[in-house]
Amino acid sequence: MRGFIGALSLARALRGNSTAVATFLRPPLTAPYGAICWTSSNLVDRSGLSTVPVFRSDDLGFRYYGSASTAASLSQKDLKTRGSEENSFKPKEVVLFQYEACPFCNKVKAFLDYYDISYRVVEVNPMNKKEIKWSDYKKVPIVTVDGEQLVDSSDIIDKLVKRIHPDYDLNADEEKKWREWVDNHLVHVLSPNIYRTVSEALESFDYITTKGNFSLYERLVAKYGGAAAMYFVSKKLKQKHNITDERAALYGAAEQWVDALKGRKFLGDMEPNLADLAVFGVLRPIRHLKSGRDMVEHTRIGKWFSEMEHIVGQASRI
Numbered sequence: 001m002r003g004f005i006g007a008l009s010l011a012r013a014l015r016g017n018s019t020a021v022a023t024f025l026r027p028p029l030t031a032p033y034g035a036i037c038w039t040s041s042n043l044v045d046r047s048g049l050s051t052v053p054v055f056r057s058d059d060l061g062f063r064y065y066g067s068a069s070t071a072a073s074l075s076q077k078d079l080k081t082r083g084s085e086e087n088s089f090k091p092k093e094v095v096l097f098q099y100e101a102c103p104f105c106n107k108v109k110a111f112l113d114y115y116d117i118s119y120r121v122v123e124v125n126p127m128n129k130k131e132i133k134w135s136d137y138k139k140v141p142i143v144t145v146d147g148e149q150l151v152d153s154s155d156i157i158d159k160l161v162k163r164i165h166p167d168y169d170l171n172a173d174e175e176k177k178w179r180e181w182v183d184n185h186l187v188h189v190l191s192p193n194i195y196r197t198v199s200e201a202l203e204s205f206d207y208i209t210t211k212g213n214f215s216l217y218e219r220l221v222a223k224y225g226g227a228a229a230m231y232f233v234s235k236k237l238k239q240k241h242n243i244t245d246e247r248a249a250l251y252g253a254a255e256q257w258v259d260a261l262k263g264r265k266f267l268g269d270m271e272p273n274l275a276d277l278a279v280f281g282v283l284r285p286i287r288h289l290k291s292g293r294d295m296v297e298h299t300r301i302g303k304w305f306s307e308m309e310h311i312v313g314q315a316s317r318i
Contacts, residue, residue, distance in 0.1 A: 089163040094119040097142040100211040104153035105141040110281030123213035178275035192246040193291040195234035201227040254299035280308040
């Protein structure tokens, strides 16, 4: 009974963090990622910033190399390589408070990895959240940049990209549309897929409990009790989001994204934009689990995904 209650507590804690989603393993030779599906709003007041204790580590900073372009406006393509010397973003320390299994955390990591921003990770225990007791915001991701707190994955990315490229247009219609699509549609498709069967739920929780911040007891409870709980939760999510066939919904989302590219290498043309990074960040961890393997096998997304893996490169996580 104690173990079952613990599993339900874990499921409630994780469900309370963000919108329905789940993620899995990265390819060989790259840093591992994973995600799990939780059901609540990812919205937050984007005006509030607060100061938190600065966490020290060695040799942190932003490894950014861009041209000293004097163009009046920034092209939405070339967003990694263009920028001005005087506006280069060089924080001394970036810390990401996360669940390794959180899709919104993986969105932020994809952005940081692409821009080669070194960051340290603090893994939050989803059952007690003691690692973020200092913050009034009780969800993840939370990012601190030289002690300044940023919250909500999309808002974190908005604020960071403006520090890298002050004239970056965050309201470009196509890019904004597909970034919102990630948060409002794509993430909702993933949980019913990764917990679709008992074996897939166990596969997911085996990864989560290996990579997450759990004690031995919590790990055992989460793997079996959590997998069982999320298997049933995923069925409710399926109904909530009007999904009749999990795999068809996943394949449809993948094809919808490929259609949006309109034959381009990336949505940002020759270089990925923030929408490319958001889709990649959410999907990257599932790539090598059953749902991700099925997605690549049965849709056209594989080529784009491989291009993104190549251009994002290795994790800049310390």
